[in-house]
Amino acid sequence: MPKVLISDQMDPQAAQIFKDRGVEVDVITGKTPEELKAMIGQYDGLAIRSSTKVTKEILDAATNLKVIGRAGIGVDNVDIPYASSKGVVVMNTPFGNSITTAEHAIALMFALARQLPEANAQTQAGKWPKNDFMGVEVTGKTLGLIGAGNIGSIVASRALGLKMKVVAFDPFLTPERAVEMGVEKADLDTLLARADFITLHTPLTDQTRNILSRENLAKTKKGVRIINCARGGLIDEVALKDALDSGHVAGAALDVFAVEPAKDSPLFGTPNFISTPHLGASTSEAQVNVALQVAEQLSDYLMTGGVTNALNMPSLSAEEAPKLKPYMALAEKLGSLVGQLAADDLDNIAIEVEGAAAELNIKPITGAVLSGFMRRYSDTVNMVNAPYLARERGLDVREVRHDREGDYHTLVRVTVNTSQGARSVAGTLFGNSAARLVEMFGIGVEAELEGHMLYIVNEDTPGFIGRVGTALGEAGINIGTFNLGRRSAGGEAVLLLSVDDAIPQNVLDTICKLPGVKRAKALKF
Template sequence: MPKVLISDKMDPQAAKIFRERGVEVDEITGKTPDELKAMIGQYDGLAIRSSTKVTKEILEHATNLKVVGRAGIGVDNVDIPAASAKGVVVMNTPFGNSITTAEHAIALMFALARQLPEADASTQAGKWEKNRFMGVELTSKTLGLIGAGNIGSIVADRARGLKMKVVAFDPFLTPERAVEMGVEKVTLDELLARADFITLHTPLTDQTRNILSAENLAKTKKGVRIINCARGGLIDEAALKAGLDSGHIGGAALDVFVTEPAKESPLFGTPNFVSTPHLGASTTEAQVNVAIQVAEQMADFLVSGGVTNALNMPSLSAEEAPKLKPYMALAEKLGSLVGQLSTGAIDRISVHTEGAAAELNQKPITSAVLAGFLGTQTATVNMVNAPLLARDRGVEVREIRSEREGDYHTLVRVSVRTADGERSVAGTLFGDQAPRLVELFGIKVEADLVGSMLYVVNEDAPGFIGRLGTALGEAGVNIGTFHLGRRQAGGEAVLLLSVDEPVTAELLARVKALPGVRTAMGLSF
């Protein structure tokens, strides 16, 4: 009989479900890391919330551990690379507290609009300062939604019920999905200029970090009120403080901070600032939901091998895994490449397999493409939840098989459709194992997609490669590999260079200044 340890306080429904599914369970909470190390070796599964830290050291003592289940979304307290190296599946419950988090954002919006915390403190102090607290109505105001996924769509629905106008910025939001949600899809700059209230519902990634930077906060309407129940780090807290002090920002409410627990912050005590201690998921209903979900997922895995909402493992049978593993690695890289290079809303992704690839199970390959594509914007995406996330964003997914062989024995092609038309990338396996890019937006080019890379589109002209090499040398950038392709002599050429360090904004500016450069971007794999 599998054995699970519940190491954080969790709703009793979790233990009940484990026992009903034939899993032995111990509920032992509040243990120190050393105490957890001493006992973890006897368990097949570990069910946690946010208190238990599943570190590399803990995992080294987990000799029998097969799965870690996080009752909630965030897995910052789990060393996922160490778990993967150990062969431990890490699961979360990404949709169990969506309504609760959305409602908390709405509650904070009301608190800002009517200055409820300050009014409460004043009244309870016996001051009765009725004329001091002049609020604003939400009706007819414009709510700017940064992130229109599961939680963001719920906030939009509630805001529309309050007769607010909702504008949304989300690179993955299609026009059709925007119509379905009843929101207007806009650019980030348009949202900043028009919104009376801004609420964030996007994960923290390299692309979204400080999305409300000092520069972007300066673009907002005077008197704007800002709410963040998503992740600390989406807002430049120092710039937010300056905006509140100057009066440009009319109010801000944060449930999340860059550093948590936030025992100190320059924002504390600032007028028109409201804060809560990461309460987005803190309702009775949400805690019951995530407890039930994590127990069901872990029990299914331990008893029957089913995998749901895994962050480091696709849904695969034991027989399929060895054959599909290199194809999924190729598919994820192609998805990531097209995601990083594409601009504008994408409403359709097509995955076309040819030759040997067409004889395999298509679903894991497609899921790997979606995981790579969505992973450029979404922190917790994986091959299990990627199809659901794509569907939530209104992205149509097509699978096409062609058993005939073309130029290659096996080929995976990923095409995306945007307002600018359809673009595709293609790759193959060398030696049936090594992923290799062979076509980029119609240009033949062979390249390994690894580490940090520089992507350049330029006019094919003599001397360009020399000028580029000189510019990189002057910037102290070492080239690992160099891949070149072109449509025709004197036409458009593409360069893919692997470099030893991440591509910086300064390096991109230097490259873009070279004569003949049409596009330059940094890529990461």
């Protein structure tokens, strides 16, 4: 039974979902990094919110960890590259608090437009400052949307309902999607020049850090109002304070800060500035949603292999996983075969699928091929860290999907370019479940890739099989299966045989010296 640790405060229904799905769960919150480090080694999964910091040191101690689930969107508290290198899946729940965060952005926009916090404070202080607060309408104003993903699209929908015009900047926003959303796609400079309100809904990356820099704030329309419910670090906070003090920016509302918890932000005390303590996801509905989602996602992965909302590997639904499982087993063996046989330090690999395989999600198949192939470089490879290791080594990966019908109802082919030219292996499934090698370097050969095997390229001459059998018999090695293929009678042939035990080097040397042997190699699957 897999075991999961919930290390941050979470709705109790999450723990119940784990139990109902057959996953053992411990709820232990508030631990220091050292305490977490001491206990994490016993867990297969870790469910967190924003408090737990999953650092390199924690990951090094997490010797059994397979998956981390963040109940929420932001994963700044997880070292994703290092988790990937350790083979740990990192998931988030990007949709559970989308509406809540979008509504908070709209609420802050209204608060800025009508100066609600300061008006409330002065009224409750016994004043009646009716003439001191002159707001602005949002109707007819232009909303600049930086980031038009899931949350940004909800904000756009709400703004359009308020009869606002919406201009969106997002490098990934297609013209077709912009039309569907009812927004105008624009570059950043155009948005800055036209927007009456600007709201940010983009992750914090090297490209988006300080996207509202001092330079870009100067490009905004005088009197603009700015809202950030996304991530701290998207705005230069010192530059924003200066823009507020000068009156160029009429108001700003931040739910997130570059350093959290924010204790001494330069913006505090600035007129026309509103702040909230990272409340974007803080509604009872959102807290329940993200807790339930993270429990379901982690349970799916640990119990069925389903991958949902992963940040470092392709998604694989719980429904897809059983169908893809035999293909992934085949793909991993083909990748392993190529990796064991290729002598060169390869720089490219192609994965081709045809027939029934071409109708499936190819990403998990590619991941499985790389998982098998990259074992030539590391013995701690899995589907998560294999693509990471491949990129690290500069391996160019190509995926090809064929609509054509071939000799088999389904086929997966793996090809690499070596100093001797392109070399490929291909396999299929018998009965939609049993993996079989059907082609090897252009030679038809049917074989199961299991356990210890011996691969031989030889001249097709009478008596050769007998000589191999005799050599193995004299060494006390029992043959399980014998699989043969040849280009033509008397030409080059391939022999793949399974054996009960690993083949010692001295026996392999003897095989290599047999008449007719061109190459021989011991394999392990």
